[in-house]
Amino acid sequence: MRSDWREPVRAPRAALRVFGAALGALTVVPTSLWAQDAPARARYWFPPAVSSYGGKVDHLFMVVLWITGIIFFLVEGALLYFLIRYRRREGQPASYIHGHTGVEVIWTVVPAIIVVMLAFSSQRVWSYIQGPPPPHQLEIEVKAEQFAWNIRYAGADGQLNTADDIETINQLHLPVNQVVLVHVTSKDVIHSFFLPQFRIKRDAVPGLNTSIWLQPITEGHFEIVCAELCGLGHYRMRGFVVIESPEAFRAWLEQTKRAG
């Protein structure tokens, strides 16, 4: 320990300058690269959103990012400023202050208002995603097992869990723009049915049948991720999602039925 910790702290200007320059470079360089290079930005950000509610989730994320980002810079800024401005200096004793009720009230009430507003905007999106689904055109069942996704489509009778059901493993095809009701459950342990580009995730729980709804809005090839640890093969419990035109989807279903 330095024996003179009670002595005034002189700001070592050279060190401060180097530190400041390094900090500046560390902030400015990645930020400017980020700002200019749209492909790089996309690479290290959300995968593209392809469901009807994906955009709402991303928007809410950005709202929270802005709010918390501003708070972050204000608090860190105040911390740095106070540390530099009120470092020990000759002839500048500390003030004898125990507190102030007024400011305590302000910094209790203002954050409370902010979080209540955040809770309300979150609730709006949550009840859209998790509330009663809009009328659906397709109903499927996803039954997880170690380590695969069993996907079941209704056959000609339009009913799930009847003899003419069409079953696939790890292949989820969906017609674009149609609302799909997905029943999620599991045979053995908990898995989690995660479609990153849809911004949806639901645990597949044995002994429990729950449902979510989806509406894909872009055609393309995507993946199902298992997001809940389910054993040694958890990492390779991957499924495939194809979003295609309703015609292509019907043709695929027909072909799968014949093959199965």
Next chain:
Amino acid sequence: MSTQPSTHHKLGFWRTYVFSTDHKTIGIQFLFTSLVMILFGGLLAMLIRWQLGWPGHPLPFMEKIAPNGMPGGIMVPEYYNMLFTMHGSFMIFFGIIPILVGAFGNYLIPLKIGAPDMAFPRMNAISYWLFPPAALVMLSGFLMEGGAAQAGWTSYAPLSAIMGPGQTCWLIAVIIIGTSSILGSINYIATIINMRAPGMTFSRMPMSIWALFITAIMTLLATPVLASATAMLLLDRTLGTSFFLPAGMIVDGNALPHSGGQVLLWQHLFWFYSHPAVYIMILPAFGFVSDILPNFARKPLFGYKAMVYATAAIAVLGFLVWAHHMFVSGMNPALGTSFMAATMVIAVPTGVKFFNWLATLWRGSIRFTTPMIHACIFIAVFLIGGLTGIFAAALPIDIYIHDTYFIVGHLHYVLFGGSLFGAFAGITYWFPKMFGRQMSDGLGKVHAILTFIFFNAVMFPMFILGINGMPRRIYDYRQYAHLAHLEPLNRMMSVSAFLLFLTQMLFAANFLWSVFKGRKAPENPWESTTLEWTTSSPPPHGNFAKTPTVYHGPYEYSVPGRKTDWLPQTQRA
């Protein structure tokens, strides 16, 4: 109050250093043991980072250490699952909780309230001596068929109910360490209520004691729930009960004979303990920082009462938010709304803490010692842990980031950025009192700054991984098309993690060297006001030559009209 000056007689070696009932020795035993556990947990993290940075690349020397887990030095998925399970379990149950609550609780409570020892010294010794066996039982899982527990530190049923015998070791270890926690917390509560020195009213207690007091109440209320849940799971595994196993489970093609169990019950019980446990792991650190900031800003703590109320509010709310870990579990979405509301509200008392810390620095006269730097880093990085919690609380965002690296980043900012920096601040601050010697301040500062840099370099990119949708607990993420490009970023994080680990060797060296060879410390090296600094360093058996009398609050710094800028609690104004 039974604070008689003690007439302790001299004890032999075993009773002094090993089977001691002196709270100071027990505190130091907790400190050493938990530091070793943190080191071990850190080593496991290095292996995890190796696999994430260089998936499938051999690490030849590991073949000798773990022939089954890493044949030819290449990690198998089961071993990876064991590593993160053990990393989490060791860090939480044997690292952070014992260092913050066991080490500092035992060491500080009697000294800071002016008592000669704990209310129940023997029970205190038992609470320590349950700790090493618990760690050994958990570790013995590695010797079982199929290896150690591999269901994650959360041990979600039914996976944890059907995995190999390593999981049984895990459950028994958790029950033992839980018993230790319960015994310790009863002791803390009894001591703080009954053994405060004359004049040490509740409103004159230092924040660290308030924090440890409230933490002990939380431990006492929450830990029995964990103990019951683990006991039920143990019964499911060994006696064929069906608490967590529903009818109709088909594992590996075999139908299980269970029926009537509820899978989500485990999650409710587990998180009913484990969310309060998050606050058990952070409130003491809040307390230490609240003691250290006024000391080195030479200024009273801003808003003492608000700080006490905020701590209590966090503790109460901490019991009402457990299901925010379960937003995508399939529970009723309407429950999600109420748990989101309670979770968001916790941001308010936590914010009050931050603002009061900042206001304590405002118009202070700040001295940059090692403990002060750790305390400032704590504020700077725990802020990120707190703010990212708001993302996790916002229901629709949580659907996406749940079980991704965003959560891993968030929890490391809380438990490393918060709890461990709090522990570093506490160790460097109370070291002179504990060992009668000073740690090297220069080395301490280098350690603090490097830890700050490498910590952020490992943990911050985790948020980016999470935003990309990378799930946690994943052995090889590269097969997913949307994650394959994250390998270079993961490699950078792994390199930073290795450097972070190496930096901790600086701390270990400084700590061990200073215990034996550090400069002798005076009674009150930091010119502080609280009671532990009014007795010798280290304090004698019985702590105080004469029972201290307390005349005022704990943070009387820079009182106008006095020669010195600190007014000890035992001195009349």
